[in-house]
Amino acid sequence: MGSGLAKKKSYQGLMKYVKSLTNEEQLHFNYCINNNYRISPKPATKGLFPDTWFVEVRLGPYKKNEKAHISPVSYDDKGIWPAIKKAMKFYYDKRTK
Numbered sequence: 001m002g003s004g005l006a007k008k009k010s011y012q013g014l015m016k017y018v019k020s021l022t023n024e025e026q027l028h029f030n031y032c033i034n035n036n037y038r039i040s041p042k043p044a045t046k047g048l049f050p051d052t053w054f055v056e057v058r059l060g061p062y063k064k065n066e067k068a069h070i071s072p073v074s075y076d077d078k079g080i081w082p083a084i085k086k087a088m089k090f091y092y093d094k095r096t097k
Helices: 013-017 023-034 080-096
Strands: 037-043 053-059
Touching: 023 037, 023 080, 037 080, 053 080
Parallel strands: none
Antiparallel strands: 037 053
């Protein structure tokens, strides 16, 4: 039985592909947060380090056992964040114009 002090594998995960937001993207992000649009990545497979992701959207205030809207297309590690930004822009444009 080990002591649990062995060096663990370092993994930055999905966050290493996140770039800083432009002013326009920050406006979309703030709008979604303030209006209860919860847009997030959802792993397509179970496991420690998934390779593919879906965009998950939940609308309105939080409710227990609420239904999430999941994108029909899966994305890789580099493509998920542009897809999330696109979804935020979609809801911003849909509700403000």
